[in-house]
Amino acid sequence: MTLFSSLLVAFFTSTAWAAEPPVLMLDITLKIDEEVVSKPKLTTLSGEPASIKSVAGDESGFFIEVTPTLRDGNQVHMQFALTSLSDGTRKELGKPQVVSLLGQAAEITQGPSGRSSKTVTLAVTPTLKD
Numbered sequence: 001m002t003l004f005s006s007l008l009v010a011f012f013t014s015t016a017w018a019a020e021p022p023v024l025m026l027d028i029t030l031k032i033d034e035e036v037v038s039k040p041k042l043t044t045l046s047g048e049p050a051s052i053k054s055v056a057g058d059e060s061g062f063f064i065e066v067t068p069t070l071r072d073g074n075q076v077h078m079q080f081a082l083t084s085l086s087d088g089t090r091k092e093l094g095k096p097q098v099v100s101l102l103g104q105a106a107e108i109t110q111g112p113s114g115r116s117s118k119t120v121t122l123a124v125t126p127t128l129k130d
Contacts, residue, residue, distance in 0.1 A: 096110055
């Protein structure tokens with residue numbers, strides 16, 4: 001019985017004090033060929049993906065997925081997946097990554113490539129949710 005009690009105490013001690021991952025807020029601006037097409041704000045846990053779809057009346061638009069991870073207390077590594085939506089089909093525009101400090105803007109620009117004939121710019125400012 002003593003061994004069981006010790007194991008039970010060890011289990012609750014290790015799980016009860018596990019810290020929740022921080023909640024990150026991302027202020028994003030998406031530009032296509034220098035034209036702002038979307039300015040979403042996303043909130044997610046560090047290390048968890050979040051996504052948003054911006055669709056116009058003609059069913060065209062963009063899908064943004066991002067996984068931000070807080071590192072070393074103030075650095076945020078962000079992995080993006082950008083997709084355009086047109087005529088019911090998706091076309092991958094790119095999978096850029098960027099690192100920014102909390103509260104500071106970072107910008108990624110991807111020029112025309114085999115995936116897209118457009119220049120795609122993402123600007124993002126990560127902050128911690130209060």
